[in-house]
Amino acid sequence: MTRQQVLDLYFLDARHKLIELAAFLDRIERAEGKDDFRLKSFRAALTKLDGKKKNKAKAVLLAFSDPTIAPIAKATSKGAVGAFPK
């Protein structure tokens, strides 16, 4: 596809998602109390969107990922929360 075709097909969808993301951050900032590592990871991931570097989706996924190598001693839960405390 040409860039014009990509814009025609996906611009409105991406615009919608960007506004949702901005509104989420506004909501967080309006709320009271402490945040946690998830917001820190989120803000770190946001920095991957800036600039002309390629593979932005991969960079965002890596920003949320557990970078360690060794297996953990025991699984104490089953779920994932979407970010790793760094």
Next chain:
Amino acid sequence: MRYIEPHAHMVSRTTDDYERMVLAGCEAVCEPAFWAGFDRSSVAGFHDYFSQLTEHEPKRAAKFGLKHFCWLCINSKEAEDVQLAAEVIALVPEFIERKNVLGIGEIGLNKNSRNELRVLEMQVELAAKYDQLILVHTPHLEDKLKGTRLILDVLKNDKRIRPERVIIDHVEEHTVEMVLDCGMWAGMTLYPETKCTPARAIDILETYGRERIWMNSACDWGISDPLAVPKTALEMKKRGHLATTIDDVIFQNPKKFLQQSANFKLT
């Protein structure tokens, strides 16, 4: 349009879903053994589940003219209890000769624990002993990168395992390359909120090519869409992909991998 749904948990779906899938062009559905959303209390629960996958569910699919295949294992979410896992693994040979069984899956990791890894190794041993195809679940969200690396290490270190007989499922942009580089197949799961959206899955195809890649809905009891594969095919069409390219991805590729099992027959 015709397609194969290579990963769907139909025991969690309604007969309406079977009908909609067939109307959309589905010619075969493959069901890996997975977590029920709660831990089974004993090995007897797995015996019943394996009976459901090999006896009851094929009949339910057949009512809609759809071929049903399955994979057997203990899933990684119930693998922290190694004793239970060993008992379940000991059950599998009783079912492995059944005519709709394709291999061992979906094995893998969930939280990347030592016990999960031990059970993964036990199930890789089972697959090697019975010369079975392997379908691997990779962990969710922040655990996926580490888990995929650990899984690939286990598989690469076992020289009996031929990479072309292994599918690593639920890949995303940060894991697909390492899977394909190992010579294994990569599965992209199309979920509304996690894993891949149709648009991202097609991005991956356009970036890494369509060799040794398939797409699946992995529809289950959670937020998922049993028509995710044909909807992604429609998205490919919107992007201008040829009908033959779409057919390669959603029909020929899964057929090529799955036909490595003598049990996979579409007619």
